């Protein structure tokens with residue numbers, strides 16, 4: 001079985017969080033869909049709530065503290081991402097955006113990213129199209145065609161059935177197919193030597 005790394009980013013603030021609930025549903029569905037294609041997904045969840053202070057510090061100082069750095073490295077090394085934000089004031093939350101503001105601008109290039117959002121009202125479902133999609137398009141991610149939106153009315157006693165279930169499974173299947181057909185992500189070391197010592201000595 002192929003092994004691939006999936007990082008799930010959840011920007012919910014409540015505890016318990018409907019954003020995290022959607023993130024968990026998506027990663028479970030992604031794991032099932034990938035397994036059917038012969039891929040085992042190693043899942044790491046990044047809760048932005050726990051990194052909120054580090055993200056602000058990074059914006060102010062330009063340096064990431066260890067927990068944030070670890071999350072940034074996990075994202076960079078991931079074969080795919082699932083990102084879920086609550087809708088705040090008709091857009092992604094500030095915390096969600098700030099995490100990507102302090103991430104290396106090339107970290108998501110050609111990386112499959114599944115977009116999802118939770119909100120109080122279905123009236124704001126186009127946030128996925130007018131806010132999230134342009135952001136990840138700018139970051140040059142390989143955006144999964146189906147994105148997932150869950151309003152309060154979509155949750156019944158913490159379970160997802162009906163249209164939301166179908167959308168989760170469709171998005172997860174698209175993500176799994178994208179991961180399966182790609183080579184594993186390669187992280188390039190910016191300090192790696194690009195020439196060998198023999199060649200360098202010849203030029204002395």
Ligand SMILES: Cc1cc2nc3c(=O)[nH]c(=O)nc-3n(C[C@H](O)[C@H](O)[C@H](O)COP(=O)(O)O)c2cc1C
Pocket residue numbers: 011012013014015016017018019020086087088089090091118119120121122124
């Ligand atoms: C500051 C704030 C602004 C919000 N703005 C909107 C909004 O514009 N549209 C909407 O549908 N829901 C809005 N909501 C509701 C949240 O999107 C919704 O409750 C979300 O699922 C919360 O996620 P969580 O449970 O993971 O924290 C807002 C909530 C807060 C706290």
